[in-house]
Amino acid sequence: MTSLIKTTVLGFITFFFITSVHAQSLSEQDRAQIMALKKTALSSNLAYEIDESLTTEVGPRRVGTPGDKLGIDWAVAKMKQLGFDKVWTEDVTHYAWHRGTAEARILAPYPQKMVAIALGGSVGTPKTGLSAEVVEFADFAALKAAAPGSLDGKIAYVSYRMERKINGAGYGPAVRTRGAGPSVAASKGALALIIRSVGTDNNRIGHTGGLHYKDGIAKIPAAALSNPDADLLSNQIRRGKPVKVFLKLTAERRDDTPVITHNVIGEVTGRTHPDEYVVMGAHLDSWDVGTGAVDDGIGVSISLAAAHYIASLPERPKRTIRVILFAAEEVGLVGAEEYVRKHEDDMVNHIIGAEWDFGTGRIYEMTPGVGPSALNAIRELAGLLAPLGVSLSPKNTAKGQSDMSALGNKGMPAINFEPDGMAYFDYHHTENDTLDKVDAEALKQNTAVYVIYSYFAAQSGVDFRK
């Protein structure tokens, strides 16, 4: 609380300082409009209600599943219901993958069941499963350092423990094994890879997430153990006797079978500059195990709610508000890359973009990635956001988060809004990603930030590239 007050006071000081020395981008009337929008966002449950609707009426939305299709229909209908002026979908193609079931057991020295989950995209084991001795590695570097052939006939096991950090910085070092580990293990001769879950919780629930097989290397099955089961396995290994594990994944990967999904795009059309887009992004797909309430139901909900508040004003802002709900993010930003391909020619009309794909929590910082002349406008925006507890990062390096990075890498200016991510990796990519994890009060702050950002960028006419 104390630090919030400090931040707020500092914010006001910054704000008054800025406004005294620079021309403002917004008129007093626009500024009053923003205050009214903020008040609406802070007093409404709309974003939570949208997420409740998505998770109750649709549920899991993994690319290529019936839930994915249902989610797309839901999003189109919801955008229309919320007063968007235009709503359409754009095709995205991916390949088929079936999760099946995962079974893991320690066979020796002390037989016990373990909770495991297939990594996304993993091939299955032989139909009857496989049994092999386990070799433990402390981290990805240790696995990479294993001698070729040293894992022949073995199961590689990486027990690296992800660290909990407010900005999610523990994810990078941990996720390396999930993505690249299967091919590295295969290159040493391993029959399969199992990893400690990339997650910060201690639940008997595994964390899934995409893997990336390297061309020319055998595709081996890969699964994540729940963290308590990883503890158990390491405790048995520590006793010094050979540890043998049974693993059975009935997953099926069908690289040659395309599945079609869709980006869903909705616009609140600009009054004077309809072809200039202020973008809010989120991904509509989710993993198949939870209901995707957090990842990325929250991004979907706050974007839709913020756009709805603007669509409900008597007058449209100058520029268009474009909400892009990306398909197939979880399998590698596939929808975002398709969007960029399709919109290459009008990428220059994407004035600025922000994506929310980092769970539930209050936004405490914003990092811009804009041209040097636009920094004054960013400071003006920061002044408006400071009373909400959002501080301005001294960096100007943002390329857009998650899907939005595909657009950022094509030159679109971006703002990254950073929420408190301490709890995010407790639920990330698990069955536990459900509505009860959503912080309804934080959602109001998130939506207030989004509506201020988008109205500011749409109404001010600032060129964020300059």
Place this chain on the structure above:
Amino acid sequence: MTSLIKTTVLGFITFFFITSVHAQSLSEQDRAQIMALKKTALSSNLAYEIDESLTTEVGPRRVGTPGDKLGIDWAVAKMKQLGFDKVWTEDVTHYAWHRGTAEARILAPYPQKMVAIALGGSVGTPKTGLSAEVVEFADFAALKAAAPGSLDGKIAYVSYRMERKINGAGYGPAVRTRGAGPSVAASKGALALIIRSVGTDNNRIGHTGGLHYKDGIAKIPAAALSNPDADLLSNQIRRGKPVKVFLKLTAERRDDTPVITHNVIGEVTGRTHPDEYVVMGAHLDSWDVGTGAVDDGIGVSISLAAAHYIASLPERPKRTIRVILFAAEEVGLVGAEEYVRKHEDDMVNHIIGAEWDFGTGRIYEMTPGVGPSALNAIRELAGLLAPLGVSLSPKNTAKGQSDMSALGNKGMPAINFEPDGMAYFDYHHTENDTLDKVDAEALKQNTAVYVIYSYFAAQSGVDFRK
């Protein structure tokens, strides 16, 4: 911390007041011995190591399973290894039950999978499962109030939400439905009962636990939904359309097939009064889904560690320390009742008893259940425990916790040690009952309390019945 210091200071005051007006039960030498035992307990990881051994080398120990047998062998060996003078087992009979698998899905209006678990002892559904409309009840009283026949062909669903309380007082009101609900629902015509889990967490993991079918009423299948799934089901029901659920339990209950298990009993034999028993109890069986690290691996571990510290002294205390690791507690104190039947004639030699069966946390209170003359000795003991943060309850009503209540009800004096139970029902009876949930530091305090209690009662010669 502040309250701990206060408690400590008050403890000292109480202690000096008591010792100044009453004869002490212990000599100065005994008192010094207790201080040394406390120091040992507070500086050793033994209890944690015992629990690590039990959960790593044995794991789940549901009555009648191979793990139950392994656990009994482990306990006998561990007691011998820890220096107990006598170790033996006593037969306990129960009936066979097979958990099988649980599958639950909402079929309409919005199809979604749910996470469910069979209640312990439940019969299975028909082999192909059953599908029926769900009728929600807010609590057990509402279910009881349903008109006979009103649930014909329906699935009854009780959505009562357990409250989190430090002393576990939220359990009673919640567990009623789990125990008696199936027969009540059946008496109204229901095909099956599903309940919100009796637990305080929000994980996609169901809480199992025993049910009790009433004679003369049809046995219907009964399962617990994980709490997030109960939210989901209630959210769909709230929309006002008929909600249809599919439930399939492959559980099998075989009332006519006996299974034999064993209470495991170990003694550190008293030097002068070997036939007077100071009892520490815990249950060795667990549910089959977690490793029983908390329930009741902690009780097992602190009892064994405390007895070991006493067995390691140069001289045995006057009375015998008897550790009873009960069988078949989870299915209704079956091992404890068998113990009482078998030991009815020498129940009078059970001087006093305490059981630990309430999770992981520091002990903050002790409640005696002793004769009025013994209260002075209890206050003396409380003075010894106060520096550990344990306060003395003004009540003198304890009958022994869990299994120990079977002995308490036969006249054995008891002490209930109350640990902080805020988190206990997050893990209770779930897959999540694993070693990582054990608070290793709290375990040292718990063991210190147990060793002080048992040495005090064994060495002081107090008659706690008077």
